[in-house]
Amino acid sequence: MNDISNLRATLSELDDLLVNCMRCGMCQSVCPVFQDSMLEGDVARGKLALIDGLAKRMIDSPVAVKERLDKCLLCGSCEANCPSGVKITDIFIKARTVLTAYIGLSPVKKAIFRGTLIHPRFFTGLLSMGAKFQWMATSKADPFLGTSCSKIMSPLIGNRHFLPLAKRPLHKDYSGVDTGKGTAGMRVAFYPGCVVDKMLPQVGHAVIKVLEHHGCGIYLPKNQGCCGIPALASGDEASFLKLLKHNLKPFSQGNYDVLVTPCATCTSTIKKLWPKMAAKISPEAEKKAQRIADRTMDISEFLVKTFDVDLSAHAVVGEKKTVTWHDPCHLKKSIGVSAEPRTILKGLPGYEYAEMNEADTCCGNGGSFNLLHYDTSSRIGAKKRENILATGADVVATGCPACMMQMTDMLSQGHDPVAVKHIIELYADAL
Amino acid sequence: MISGNLKKEFEILLGEKNVMSDEVSRMNYAYDAAVLDPVMPALVLRPESSEQLGDVLRLCGENGIPVTVRGAGTNLSGGTIPYKNGVVLLTNAMNKIIEINEADMYAIVQPGVVTANFAAAVAAKGLFYPPDPGSQKVSTLAGNVAENAGGLRGLKYGVTKDYLMGMDFFDAEGTLVKTGSKTVKCVTGFNVGGLMVASEGCLGVFNEITLKLIPPPKASKSMMAVYDSVADATESVAAIIAAKIVPCTLEFMDNFTIRAVEDYAKAGLPVDARALLLIEVDGHPGQVADEAAVVEEICKKHNASRIQVAKDDEEKNKVWEARRAALSALAKLKPTLVLEDATVPRSQIPEMVRGLDTVAAKFGLSIGTFGHAGDGNLHPTILCDRRDTKEWHKVEAAIEDIFDLALNLGGTLSGEHGIGIAKSGYMAREVGEGSMNYLHKIKNAVDPKGILNPGKVIGD
Numbered sequence: 001m002n003d004i005s006n007l008r009a010t011l012s013e014l015d016d017l018l019v020n021c022m023r024c025g026m027c028q029s030v031c032p033v034f035q036d037s038m039l040e041g042d043v044a045r046g047k048l049a050l051i052d053g054l055a056k057r058m059i060d061s062p063v064a065v066k067e068r069l070d071k072c073l074l075c076g077s078c079e080a081n082c083p084s085g086v087k088i089t090d091i092f093i094k095a096r097t098v099l100t101a102y103i104g105l106s107p108v109k110k111a112i113f114r115g116t117l118i119h120p121r122f123f124t125g126l127l128s129m130g131a132k133f134q135w136m137a138t139s140k141a142d143p144f145l146g147t148s149c150s151k152i153m154s155p156l157i158g159n160r161h162f163l164p165l166a167k168r169p170l171h172k173d174y175s176g177v178d179t180g181k182g183t184a185g186m187r188v189a190f191y192p193g194c195v196v197d198k199m200l201p202q203v204g205h206a207v208i209k210v211l212e213h214h215g216c217g218i219y220l221p222k223n224q225g226c227c228g229i230p231a232l233a234s235g236d237e238a239s240f241l242k243l244l245k246h247n248l249k250p251f252s253q254g255n256y257d258v259l260v261t262p263c264a265t266c267t268s269t270i271k272k273l274w275p276k277m278a279a280k281i282s283p284e285a286e287k288k289a290q291r292i293a294d295r296t297m298d299i300s301e302f303l304v305k306t307f308d309v310d311l312s313a314h315a316v317v318g319e320k321k322t323v324t325w326h327d328p329c330h331l332k333k334s335i336g337v338s339a340e341p342r343t344i345l346k347g348l349p350g351y352e353y354a355e356m357n358e359a360d361t362c363c364g365n366g367g368s369f370n371l372l373h374y375d376t377s378s379r380i381g382a383k384k385r386e387n388i389l390a391t392g393a394d395v396v397a398t399g400c401p402a403c404m405m406q407m408t409d410m411l412s413q414g415h416d417p418v419a420v421k422h423i424i425e426l427y428a429d430a431l
Numbered sequence: 432m433i434s435g436n437l438k439k440e441f442e443i444l445l446g447e448k449n450v451m452s453d454e455v456s457r458m459n460y461a462y463d464a465a466v467l468d469p470v471m472p473a474l475v476l477r478p479e480s481s482e483q484l485g486d487v488l489r490l491c492g493e494n495g496i497p498v499t500v501r502g503a504g505t506n507l508s509g510g511t512i513p514y515k516n517g518v519v520l521l522t523n524a525m526n527k528i529i530e531i532n533e534a535d536m537y538a539i540v541q542p543g544v545v546t547a548n549f550a551a552a553v554a555a556k557g558l559f560y561p562p563d564p565g566s567q568k569v570s571t572l573a574g575n576v577a578e579n580a581g582g583l584r585g586l587k588y589g590v591t592k593d594y595l596m597g598m599d600f601f602d603a604e605g606t607l608v609k610t611g612s613k614t615v616k617c618v619t620g621f622n623v624g625g626l627m628v629a630s631e632g633c634l635g636v637f638n639e640i641t642l643k644l645i646p647p648p649k650a651s652k653s654m655m656a657v658y659d660s661v662a663d664a665t666e667s668v669a670a671i672i673a674a675k676i677v678p679c680t681l682e683f684m685d686n687f688t689i690r691a692v693e694d695y696a697k698a699g700l701p702v703d704a705r706a707l708l709l710i711e712v713d714g715h716p717g718q719v720a721d722e723a724a725v726v727e728e729i730c731k732k733h734n735a736s737r738i739q740v741a742k743d744d745e746e747k748n749k750v751w752e753a754r755r756a757a758l759s760a761l762a763k764l765k766p767t768l769v770l771e772d773a774t775v776p777r778s779q780i781p782e783m784v785r786g787l788d789t790v791a792a793k794f795g796l797s798i799g800t801f802g803h804a805g806d807g808n809l810h811p812t813i814l815c816d817r818r819d820t821k822e823w824h825k826v827e828a829a830i831e832d833i834f835d836l837a838l839n840l841g842g843t844l845s846g847e848h849g850i851g852i853a854k855s856g857y858m859a860r861e862v863g864e865g866s867m868n869y870l871h872k873i874k875n876a877v878d879p880k881g882i883l884n885p886g887k888v889i890g891d
């Protein structure tokens with residue numbers, strides 16, 4: 001282990017950010033983790049006080065502080081509502097990185113991030129192997145939702161009803177696509193993100209269908225890497241930077257007009273974290289990342305701002321259904337997109353739109369938070385489930401695959417007849 | 432010091448998860464919203480029932496352990512900064528609304544119920560609980576009673592004390608004491624509930640609290656009046672009251688605050704205005720229309736350069752959003768924000784605002800002033816960086832000047848934020864030594880071992 005005084009010195013570099021927290025405690029009203037436990041160590045104020053306390057020698061337990069910091073969804077609800085404008089998630093990510101460097105990465109995470117994620121080709125290969133075996137090991141838990149509860153895996157991962165790996169990942173069908181400008185006169189780069197590629201390829205297919213429908217040229221470079229957020233959230237800056245370097249190459253080329261993703265977390269990471277972190281690589285890398293970030297948009301935002309998305313005149317097939325919307329934290333709180341998806345849903349033929357209560361409250365997934373704190377994550381998810389059910393909706397739509405996984409898990413465990421869809425799937429179906 | 436045996440006893444009583452002794456948990460309850468240094472407690476205890484709460488106090492009493500009760504920890508005066516080697520007692524696991532009685536218009540709550548959750552539950556039954564401190568989304572009702580919290584509606588509807596009908600609380604030995612009643616009238620015994628208001632955890636620990644509810648107003652109207660001079664604005668306030676109109680809300684913002692809010696929220700505020708009044712009248716629709724017209728007339732007569740009456744709910748929201756944004760807007764300007772609440776009789780508001788300008792100029796500090804003009808309760812807000820020692824000394828001196836200013840105008844040290852440790856040293860200036868002795872005598876009589884939030888309000 002490194003010298004603790006070095007650790008304190010590095011944490012002290014955060015002082016200019018930390019000092020802005022006035023300990024008003026208002027973040028208690030929005031933090032899903034705090035509302036579950038009612039413990040100060042779970043809310044932003046408490047976590048910031050711990051970082052501060054460690055830096056200022058009031059406390060001496062980096063491991064315990066790291067544990068508290070890890071019990072956080074990085075949902076940004078606190079930051080979006082902080083009266084003092086504290087850059088909370090920046091502080092958390094930086095502190096996690098510093099603490100991880102001091103304590104070391106857990107062996108499991110090390111294996112995942114260092115061994116697989118940062119080698120996109122290998123990771124992809126590994127997962128598609130998994131897809132083949134998975135069908136032998138899982139039973140169909142709830143046929144309606146298409147989840148499967150793995151008998152073999154369940155001692156390891158609790159009673160999750162997780163989405164199976166797709167038999168055929170998206171990149172098997174689309175890789176290295178570049179169709180020029182298209183009839184709409186624009187070239188759109190498409191970044192599906194890991195979960196869409198490997199678990200929800202149907203979302204990727206829907207994006208492509210929609211882009212083609214609107215006459216966009218598509219640029220989908222080969223061998224895209226993970227956006228890096230799982231590594232960075234775990235404090236593994238080195239792996240994040242490796243992935244970022246890997247991704248900068250294809251996306252600095254292609255001369256595209258917009259880069260779209262159907263994953264709120266990827267969008268937010270690309271827009272907000274790539275440029276900041278690329279500065280650590282080189283000024284040129286920062287410039288490249290900024291160019292990419294400036295052109296990056298959530299798929300719904302892109303559609304609404306570019307095309308007429310009102311399909312209400314289209315013929316209705318079958319009975320009218322009700323759809324509701326869940327605001328992913330990384331969409332609404334992080335990049336301020338919340339009106340556009342509603343515009344799309346309200347213009348869908350055959351659907352009545354119903355707003356759910358607390359539509360912008362976190363679903364409780366939080367990436368690896370779900371793995372580390374499944375109980376808390378489930379209790380937060382259970383509230384989301386109640387709000388979904390209260391609308392009486394047949395379909396809950398959202399804009400982030402991680403939220404889709406969480407809501408699928410929650411609804412499937414309750415055997416609720418509510419389908420979980422990415423908004424782009426609904427839009428594509430209606431075309 | 433807390434022995435291993437005593438800790439075990441707490442664990443048997445509360446369960447291990449509700450007795451926190453690790454360094455990190457203790458750090459988490461070492462501070463509140465006051466700009467003061469943190470102090471780590473020896474233990475953090477979290478009872479889940481009245482019985483457990485009483486037993487904790489009994490044990491602390493028997494062993495002479497200092498107890499600091501904590502709701503949401505949002506008070507601005509250090510009231511929940513623990514005593515060295517003492518315990519912090521959390522009430523947030525006791526957060527049930529026990530009863531909302533529509534026929535008799537009262538409610539009974541556990542101490543840790545969050546104010547806004549309670550107000551919403553009451554509203555859902557068609558009734559109204561008016562006290563609305565700016566922290567209501569997180570503050571607890573026991574914290575509100577223990578600080579006598581006010582809010583934007585104080586002028587017409589009063590503050591927390593006006594809604595306290597009764598309560599039971601545990602004394603320093605863990606004995607349950609009852610006071611007040613669910614009845615509208617009650618003169619049975621001393622008015623101990625009155626004593627518990629603003630007691631800041633020094634005289635007893637509240638268990639169940641009975642609160643008065645009222646029917647909600649049927650209509651309301653909001654407006655914003657813009658002024659080229661602070662005196663015109665503050666004189667309008669006096670004139671409105673003199674006309675026997677009591678708006679539910681009558682808020683003031685100075686130019687510094689207006690500019691900060693506009694920069695931050697882009698609410699379309701007039702940045703050249705020297706002052707703004709934000710006014711809301713409520714009641715029966717007819718009365719609201721009449722009063723709004725008179726208020727408008729008065730503001731015009733006092734040289735308001737513009738009056739904007741909100742035409743619908745959306746415009747009304749805009750008016751209040753600007754006010755709600757004041758603290759955020761100011762907080763973003765500098766690292767440290769010191770929110771004061773020295774209060775004067777409302778006729779003295781013009782003098783107070785002039786005095787605050789003098790203080791700001793004397794020390795070369797940025798002070799934004801906004802607040803409850805109708806109550807005489809302004810919030811001079813000093814913006815600084817606490818890490819700058821030289822500047823911080825100036826801030827401390829300025830705060831002292833503000834206290835003297837308020838006292839010279841016949842006012843008081845704190846309108847709603849409490850004394851805690853932040854202002855306990857100044858108490859005698861306002862009330863005199865004789866009064867301090869009396870307070871000490873009360874404290875010694877009910878808490879001879881001095882375990883209930885020692886050091887707060889009246890000092891050690």
Ligand SMILES: Cc1cc2nc3c(=O)[nH]c(=O)nc-3n(C[C@H](O)[C@H](O)[C@H](O)COP(=O)(O)OP(=O)(O)OC[C@H]3O[C@@H](n4cnc5c(N)ncnc54)[C@H](O)[C@@H]3O)c2cc1C
Pocket residue numbers: 023024025026463464499500501502503504505506507510511522542563564565566569570571572573574575576577578579580581582583630631632633635636637638758847848849884
């Ligand atoms: C952003 C912000 C805005 C604010 N706006 C206002 C405002 O508009 N008006 C206003 O009046 N105040 C305001 N405050 C101050 C503060 O929120 C209030 O004083 C509030 O009542 C405190 O409630 P709490 O639950 O946080 O209490 P805490 O801070 O936890 O405790 C306050 C005091 O009450 C005592 N206490 C708590 N529970 C009990 C109990 N069960 N029995 C006995 N004593 C107890 C504590 O020991 C302490 O002395 C504001 C604070 C902030 C940070």
Ligand code: SF4
Pocket residue numbers: 020021022023024025026027028044045048078081082083084085086088
């Ligand atoms: S809301 Fe912001 S300033 Fe207030 S305690 Fe939380 S992080 Fe700190």
Ligand code: SF4
Pocket residue numbers: 030031032033034042043044071072073074075076077078079088
């Ligand atoms: S990011 Fe989300 S989970 Fe983490 S402290 Fe903030 S509100 Fe809580």
